[in-house]
Amino acid sequence: MNSMIVVSGGAGFIGSHLCERLLKEGNRVICIDNFVTGRKENVQHLLQDEKFSLVEQDITKPFSLDEKVEQVYNMASPASPVDFAKIPLEILAVNSVGTRNMLDLASLNKARFLESSTSEVYGEPLEHPQKETYWGNVNSIGERSCYDEGKRFSEALVMAYAREKELETRIVRIFNTFGPRMRKDDGRAIPNFVSQALEGKPLTVYGKGKQTRSFCFVSDQVDGQIKLMNSGYGLPVNVGNPVEITILELAEKVIELVESKSKIDFKPLPKDDPTRRMPDISLAKKEIGWQPKVKWEDGLKQTIDWFKKPFFPG
Numbered sequence: 001m002n003s004m005i006v007v008s009g010g011a012g013f014i015g016s017h018l019c020e021r022l023l024k025e026g027n028r029v030i031c032i033d034n035f036v037t038g039r040k041e042n043v044q045h046l047l048q049d050e051k052f053s054l055v056e057q058d059i060t061k062p063f064s065l066d067e068k069v070e071q072v073y074n075m076a077s078p079a080s081p082v083d084f085a086k087i088p089l090e091i092l093a094v095n096s097v098g099t100r101n102m103l104d105l106a107s108l109n110k111a112r113f114l115e116s117s118t119s120e121v122y123g124e125p126l127e128h129p130q131k132e133t134y135w136g137n138v139n140s141i142g143e144r145s146c147y148d149e150g151k152r153f154s155e156a157l158v159m160a161y162a163r164e165k166e167l168e169t170r171i172v173r174i175f176n177t178f179g180p181r182m183r184k185d186d187g188r189a190i191p192n193f194v195s196q197a198l199e200g201k202p203l204t205v206y207g208k209g210k211q212t213r214s215f216c217f218v219s220d221q222v223d224g225q226i227k228l229m230n231s232g233y234g235l236p237v238n239v240g241n242p243v244e245i246t247i248l249e250l251a252e253k254v255i256e257l258v259e260s261k262s263k264i265d266f267k268p269l270p271k272d273d274p275t276r277r278m279p280d281i282s283l284a285k286k287e288i289g290w291q292p293k294v295k296w297e298d299g300l301k302q303t304i305d306w307f308k309k310p311f312f313p314g
């Protein structure tokens, strides 16, 4: 492949792994980021590659690119519940105005567009596991609504561009994904538990830890997104690991792998925290020939090793 590809949010956790993989496959990559939750360090090691360029830009503000672009991955959005509480207006803006600007960029270039949506569109799911045909159960005024509704709106925008402007679009619904380059302070379960265990502090399990999630390693996530972009399938596709575990199990596994003496400290459950979440990935298998390869425990070991490094390894 030798395409010109734009990745907004390319200095973020998933975005930076995506840029790296696209470059490895021989493409040219323009990474756009405003570093609200992304970090320059995430892509520092790519800067010497002449096929890579980094543009500091808030995608909610008008901008243009000189190059002709063939594919656009819209990965820009804060995605941690901690961000939902701190910067809800920015999250709503990036998933509406920001997504629209990226869609216009794709339209102008007649490029193919991929939107990074989320399992959060299913809200507190009444269907389990979640299939793409499930319409969801979202609290439109709750503390997570800036993200859940922001992403639901972005999916609606994408489908409107596909229908009205005949843009070639793809929507990936990302389920919980983890790996190196997650922010230590991003507030999600894996970075919290790993850093707490490494520091010998108690692991903060919310509620009784009975809620479930299904954790996908970032290399698998990126693989699914690239397969989806290059497929012929225009409706949303779940990309996540269909192995469901409780949060307490996760905390205990982290303690075991770190060989930590940390205890578990049960804290109040945040509002609207989904009780169960697990993707049905039969559509991904059928339409894009994808399923995860990395076991969550193996991915967790790699993530722990990365968090152990005293400097920012990139």
Ligand code: UDP
Pocket: 080, 081, 176, 187, 188, 189, 190, 192, 193, 204, 205, 206, 207, 209, 211, 213, 247, 269, 270, 273, 274
């Ligand atoms: N969680 C927890 N302790 C933490 C951080 C998160 O018990 O220190 C729980 C959280 O309540 C949720 C699950 O872990 O039930 C996954 O949370 P995360 O923020 O990683 O992702 P999301 O809620 O977006 O799935």
